[in-house]
Amino acid sequence: MSESWTAEYIIIKALENGVTIMGLTRGRETKFHHTEKLDRGEIMVAQFTEHTAAIKIRGRAEVYSRHGIIRPTDDTIQG
Numbered sequence: 001m002s003e004s005w006t007a008e009y010i011i012i013k014a015l016e017n018g019v020t021i022m023g024l025t026r027g028r029e030t031k032f033h034h035t036e037k038l039d040r041g042e043i044m045v046a047q048f049t050e051h052t053a054a055i056k057i058r059g060r061a062e063v064y065s066r067h068g069i070i071r072p073t074d075d076t077i078q079g
Contacts, residue, residue: 008048011064012057014038015072019059021046026053 012021021044023034033051038044038061046055057063063070 013062015060022056024054
């Protein structure tokens with residue numbers, strides 16, 4: 001197990017009710033292995049592990065990591 005990715009944490013702060021957090025697996029097939037729902041103001045601390053390769057967030061949330069803060073924008077793509 002590599003210390004570099006297993007020590008990585010992110011903090012997710014919901015900016016609205018019903019923000020969905022989904023953990024995705026490592027390996028040959030990527031699958032959802034865990035789902036959580038957050039309401040406005042709730043915070044979740046998530047960690048990348050030997051089983052979690054990615055975290056998908058649906059809804060308006062701020063993500064805090066050692067790389068900085070990611071905030072949603074109100075931009076829309078017009079086609």
